[in-house]
Amino acid sequence: MLEGALPPAVVDLTPQAVGLAPTELVDLFESQLMSRHLDYQSRRLRARNESFYTIGSAGHEGNAVLGKLFRITDMAFLHYRSGALLIQRSKQRPGETPLYDMLLSFAASSEDPISGGRHKVLGSRTLLVPPQTSTIASHLPKAMGAAHALGLAQRLPPDGMALPKDSVILCNFGDASANHSTAQGAINTAGWAAYQNSPMPIVFVCEDNGIGISTRTPRGWIHASFSGRAGLHYLYCDGTDLLDSVRGVQAALAYARRWRKPVFLHMRVVRLLGHAGSDTEVGYRTLEQVEADERQDPLLHSARILLEQNILTAEQICELNAQIAQRVSRIAEQAIRRPKLQSAAEVMASIAPLRSDIRPVPPADHGARQALLAQEQRQLDKPQNMARLINLALADILLQYRNCVVCGEDVGRKGGVYSVTTGLVDKFGPQRVINTLLDEQSILGLAIGLGQLGYLPIPEIQFLAYVHNAEDQIRGEAATLSFFSNGQFSNPMVVRIAGLAYQKGFGGHFHNDNSLALFRDIPGLVIACPSNGADAVEMLRSCVALAHEQRRVVIFIEPIALYMTRDLHQPGDEGWTATYVGPGESTPIAPGEFGCHGDGTDLCIISYGNGYYLSRQVARELEQEHGISLRVIDLRWLAPLDEMALVEAVAPCDAVLLVDECRRTGSISEALVTLLTERAPGRHRIARITAEDCFIPLADAARLVLPDRQQIVAAALGLVRGESA
Known part of the structure; x- marks a missing residue:
């Protein structure tokens, strides 16, 4: 009866031809059955409200071959239909319990070993599989970045992550995801690198x-779409047939391991049981189409091979299937009774966990510093602008942190649009100052992959507006990795972004983006925004130390208009410059620590970035011409805020003016008004000045939608006199 229901062979191969022993074929079939019964069980439990995820792997079980042939030292970035792959991969490591672990994940148990009950994810620290929550190709850029890291490791050893020299990266995804711009960008970047003979050992499946x-x-x-792509080696196999899958994966692995170049393995599969549990396929497919796929069920193909090769009888196949079904059902009943997350604190604990395994900051090598900065010695005692000070700080950071890498568009010979990275490639070489192609998704993906494999990346995004091309790489990937892995995985980085407005009309909204709302909305993200060069140096060092010690994701906003600013009140006063102070010779600025100028009590102005610069200009006029006693606070850090310290610093003041260069809606001034109103109700007269809810226009029209000195003076006078609230 079983034989009559089996599909015909799709390839003319034998187990011997691909090097598979009979026991190995049975083992692969067992993994396929386990995966299928997990899918069935998840849907049964969903009907009982005991399972909370029903997107399964049915029809894709041929990827068990990937779990067998790729080593567990080949880091794997997986598609959500990879149940059989992960089960088979776990068999490489004694003691793994994949069925129980995955059922705990289905049931959202706090004992789920990968996410701690936060999401159903396929992942494992011991199997080197970072968890993946979205499959619209968002994992491809970081997989590409990890592949670059493997090549880089042969020239620049990472910190704490040692993989075999011939390791490769596995990244699988679906045909629909292949059309996404993120997939296209990552695959293009891999091919672009390989075309220039840069190592890129990755197998895209x-x-x-x-x-x-x-x-x-x-x-x-x-x-x-992919068979003729430059720099990409294309292969095909039929994923419904275990033997052809083994043939194709063997060829892909052999090429990637030997040549250290990217492979695109096109694996034909079928989708069974619809997209998810709530999906009714016959609503958009004909019954004939559904049945045609069911006839190509990979489990039926595997049963056919076992029968044809006289490895198992029909009765033994049916018995194995029944045993696995009973086993999965029994384990499920145990998993659904395990503890769940019980409090918001438990849920949030992995957003930014305080790590006990802190990596100590390496000491500065003063001898090496003197040699490295020999050409700059004459200038080090002279006042410098912010751009130059950040450049010197980056040089010291690259010298101190030997696993640190700067990457981005034009950061090499050109030195960036504003010369902030000038000379770094000459000092440290192209393997540590990496010129990337023009794709922000790939730049950030490169950084995520580098971070996961023991490097400390400092990616540069040329302009704040360009982040929107790739914000999901920060929101959905970098910032969520610790959360969805219960702190087991991390991708430390400091993302440098030139941003904000006041460039005297240059560039329009693409080069004068004044919205930071997208970053402030991401849990766990650290956001730094220095207003002057001296602070920028110390804050950048703190950011890098935080990424190194606690593996945090940090955004470092550099106000473009203040890069070259030297004077504060009149030409030549050099009031906005500073001399460069080397590491260990100055006072660090810790995350959340704000700056305060003055100690007056009539008025407190709170600002950051360009707004703080304008407020400092206005402060002298308010004091000297209007007799107002005031203090000006520079937030420096937009997240985290030291809320209690801020409330205490403002407490002596009768009035508080918030000067926010970002748009009125979604700006941090909204949060500050809320903070002061809730923590000190009725204590202060409060007002705020913001930019208009508008994009930045070109030329002098830009000034019409941004706060200026006259507005700050008028608002301050009105607030102190009680004319506004």
Whole structure:
């Protein structure tokens, strides 16, 4: 009866031809059955409200071959239909309990060993599989970055992560995801690097089931799109057939390991049981189409091979299937009774965990510093602008942290748009100052992958507006990794971004973006925004130390208009410059620590960035011409805020003026008004000045939508006199 229901062979191969022993075929089939019964069990439990995830792997079980042939030292970035892959991979390490672990994840138990009950994810620290929560290709850029890290490791050893020299990266995804700009960018970047003979040992596995939720992939589309790509080695296999899958994966691995170049393995599969538990396929597919896929069920193909090779009888296959079904059901009943998360504090504990395994900051090598900065010695005692001070700080950081890498568009010979990275490539070489292609998703993905493999990346995004091309790499990938892995995985980095407005009309809204709302909305992100060069140096050092010690993701906003600013009140006063102070010779500025100028009590002005610069200019006029006693606070850090210290610093003042160069809606001034109103109700007269809810126009029109000195003076006078609130 079983034989009559089996599909015909799709390839003419034998187990011997691909080097598989009979026991290995049975082992792969067992993993496939386990994965399928997990899918069935999840849907049964969902009906009982005991499981909370029903996107399964049915039809993709051929990827068990990936779990067998890739080593557990080949880091794997997985698609969500990779149940069989992870089960098979776990068999490489004694003591793993994949069925129980995955059922704990289905049940959102706090004992789930990867996410601690925060999400159903496929991941494992012991198996080197970072958790992946989204599959719209958002994991491809970081997989590409990890592949670059493997190549870099041969020239620049990472910190604490030692993988075999011939390790490769595994990254699988679906045919629908292959169309996403993120996938296209990552694959293009991998090919771009390989085309220039830069090592990129990665196997991209496109599991092509012909449909994305309800949208059909045109027949032949994946082959036509990727078989002729420069720098990319294309291979094909039929993922419904274990033997052809082994053949294809063996060829892909052999090429990637030997040549250290990217491979695109096109694996044909089918999708069974619909997209998810709530999906009714016959609503958008014909019954004939659904049944045609069911006839190509990879489990039926595997059963056929076992029967044809006289490895198992039909009765033994049915018995194995029944045993696994009973086993999965029994384990499920145990998993659903395990503890769940019980408090907000438990849920949030992994957003930014305070780590006990702190990596100590390496000491500065003063002898090496003198040699490195010999050409700059004459200038070090002279006042410098912010751009130059950040440049010197980066040089010291690269010298001190031997695993630190600067990467971004034009950061090499050109030195960046504003010369902030000038000379670094000459001092440290192109392997540590990496010129990337023009793709922000790939720049950030490179940084995430580097961070996961023991490097400390400092990616540069040329302009704040350009982040929006790739914000999911920060929001959905970098910032969530610790949360969804219960603190087991991290991708430390300091993202340098030139931003904010006041460039005297240059560039329009693309070069004068004045919204930081996207960063402030991301849990756990540290956001620094220095207003002057001296602070920028100390804050950048603190950011790098935080990323190194606690593996945090940090955003470092550099106000473009203040890069070259030297004077505060009149030409030549040099009031906004500073001499460079080396590491260990100055006072660090810790995250959350704000600056305060003056100790007056009539008025407190709170600002940051360009707003603080304008407020400092206005402060002298208010004191000298209007007799107002005031203090000006520079927030420096937009997250985290030291709320209690800020409330205490403002407490003696009758009035508080918030000067915010960002837009009125979604700016930090909204949060500050809320803070002062809640913590000190009725204590202060409060007002705020902000930019308009508008994009920045070109030329002098830019001044019409941004705060200026006259507005600050008028608001301050009105507030002190009680004319506004």
